[in-house]
Amino acid sequence: MAGKRLDLAGATAFVALMVVFPLVFDSRYLIGVLTVSAIYGIWAVSWDFMSGLTGRENFGHSLFIGVGAYTAGFLNTLLGVSGWWNLPAAMAVAVIFALVIGLPTLRLKGPYFALAMLSGAVIMQRLVLIFWEQTGGEEGINGIEPLIRSQLGFYYFVLGVLVAITVLLLALARSHWGLVLRAIRGDEATCQAAGLNVTFYKIASLAISAACAGAGGAIYAHYQLQVSPQLFAVVTSITIITMVYVGGMASIYGPVGGAILLVLLTELLRNFGEWRLMIYSCTLILILFFLPHGLIAPTWQRFRSRFGRRP
Amino acid sequence: MKRMAVLATAVGVIGIWASPGAAQQAKPIRIGVPTAMQLQVGRDTQDALKIAIDEVNAKGGVLGRRLEMVVADETENPETGISAIKKLTADDKVDVLIGGYTSGVTLAQLPHISTAKTIYLGVGAASPSITAKVKQDYDNYKYIFRVGPLNAAHQARQVTTFISGFVKGELGFGKIAIVGENAKWVQDLVPLLKKGATEAGADVRVTEFFDTQTSDFSPLFAKVKDSGAQYMVVILSHASSDVFAKQWYDSRFPMPYGGIDVKSMDGDFCDRVGGKSVGEMAANFAVRAPLTPKTVPFFDEFKKRTGRSPVYTAFGAYDAVHIYAEAVTRAKTIEAGAVIKELEKTSYVGIPGMIEFDDMHDVKAGGKGPSLLFAQWQDKCERQVVFPKELRTADFVSPAWLKK
């Protein structure tokens, strides 16, 4: 019981910190970095929900991000639809893509599934480049309207969405749903034999994951005010997986910390000029080597067990 | 008592007299440089800026203030580019931005530059869409200027002149192939090129686009060969020009090639491909020739400081600093609105030519302004200007295996 209260206290403290941080430092730049990191957090959490729990690593998460972002981009620049409508639209489109690619591939496991999803994302990226006349090619779609004009306001909005999604997915993960997904990871055949509709759970979790990622993509489009094919890139998917890994796979809340940490790291290392990415990659190796279960979630678990049992 | 009073007054007088000097230790003017730091274009942008900044500071700075620069890596990724702009404007609080390379990144950065109300002098991106915004929405985008390079539309026109005046006109090759990388600026440019070439009487036998990542050009070469073309016009920027050159040479391709090849603008491109680009004609914005009184001294100073030959972003960067400095001096303030008005009146003798801006804040081409020089790699990797005729330093030399 005390553990749960500690969790709640920790979460509240974290959110409070994130809320107060930009007020204390009052830097448009920092707010910008935190906003982008929060969006990455949304993507990382959504990935963890599906892939972390079921153990089916999805190497094509960027597909859902990209289609969500481009949907928002198209609707906004071609039809003038406001960002608020674009969010649900993006989620819907992402879910459709999840169904299209998920149905034939979710029976695959391990590297096979990973490659199939990766192929999906690469195909989409290629299509966007091939049909450059409609999509703007590698220049992408520019001139998207911001969702919220105030920098701080936008940040709080994204933070709110991140918290909401994390709470929702955590609740799902802790419920019967999460149990089934974890069971699928363990032994799918047994689950099937036990009468569980394994296919439904897999597809549904992919769809939920895609919806959140798509929403994040739409928010991204209305924040950066442009979308480009780089969103579909393999690099994007891998970055997100790295964030989940650093945060702690299958923890759902860990990836939030992973995302914020890694985005902050890439930005704060700017002072090293040309050496920025080298130092970042070396730091990554150190983290991956010495903390194979991630940084955020295990640390919190250790903290929790130390302090959680006080009467 | 009296001595104290005199001393005090003396100190006071000296203090008051010295304070304009103290005010002269004013804040330096900060130039923010968003550029692709890991690429050659980024390195040369920074080095050229340093040369220009040193020159301006040696003359006492601008309005008595020194210039200094802050660099931020924009890579070729729009996301990193946007955060670079935010860092420079919101965190480093720079007074002006000079830089740029990939058009996609610059386009992504525009709204954020506009929000920051900071002047931006582009030196590397060629997409006309960048400056188009100036006309579409002057109030928000008046901060954007392009000092270099010539935008893609200008380049298209000049390549058309190259085709009609040289490829067909002098070499007598009426049948051409147009080959370009699959980038948006190329796709915008090629139709203009095709139209202009056809109007000039050339027969465009085949037009092919290839993926920027392509590393095997054999299918492409086969198509071009089969088309019956006599000359291959290329439009390459991010693509693997080195591989293209090497494969052209290795297969002893039965026709010469030339056109826009950004990587071939590098002074040591030919050496880097082991001499295999000898015969290629590539467009350059400037070469070490007296295009203006500034050209040769700049090339020499750059070579002296870095040991390298400058790439095209260096010209824009160097000129941008001086253009900005002069505009600020004329405006007598660094307040953006006033400086913009002065920038619009710029008429500056730069490295590639006379720099003046049109109503979209884009550098004007032709006339006394910068224009493309078509230089050919010749024996021992020496580069000679072959077209336009007025600036010719050597005649065209056929690739070795094509000499009759």
Place this chain on the structure above:
Amino acid sequence: MLEILIHGAVSSAIYAMLAVGFTLIFGVARVLNLAHGSFYALGAYGAYVLTTQLKVPLFPAALLAVALVALFGVVVERVLVRPMRGSQLAVLMITLAVALVVEQALFLTFGSEYRNVPAFVDEKFTIGGVDVGGQRLLALGVGAASVGTLWLFIQRTRLGSAILAISQDPVAAGYMGIPSDRIFSIVMAISAGLAAAAGVLAGPFLSVQPTMWLLPIVKAFAIVVVGGLGSIPGSILAAMMLGYAETIVGYLISTSWTEIVSVFATLLMLVVRPAGFFGRRAAF
């Protein structure tokens, strides 16, 4: 037609060199080595440094480059991969980080401009009316020979049998006294060496710049999965398929479509026959 045949063969040979090493290390150690592309890059850069800056003659430089990269592969395996072998994802992530570090190291040392690896064979050959660069034919020849030799090695020698045994059943192999750790290092060396050789051979006519590791590894990944993880003949077959598919699409349609066709073919393969051509391990 002949053009497609020859150029397709060259592409296939290079892909085969990359894929076979990749599938070998996966079959033996269950390691998805994302740094495999880095071995390819280091082979090319190694040849460049040895010939251009250290003035070592071409042939010894090539051998030395391959040997050094093989050694590097063993070091990476020992130091970074072995402790992580409990989790496939952990190995994947850490090899990815290695690839990033190598890329950055190349950027910082050599800059972003591509480098020139001198060709062994500079002349052009005309085969049946088709112009082919000599270096390409060499790549084809050496590629086919080395992959063929490897296959024979695995089939005929004791060490080869040990490798096969471990890939079929690591536990049983352990019972038989096969020193799996040593075998892993050997296999890693072979794998890295093959990739480096591909880099040395292809470097002269393909791009040599710091980001050259990414595309080959994505292709190798696709080839290996389509061929069946752990199967050398499968990888060879899939490499030929991909090489020819790309060449055919390039010649008949346009090079803009090559990538998408091959990726689509991969996806189709996974949906239709998930274990690949000869995959022994079930895909689901």
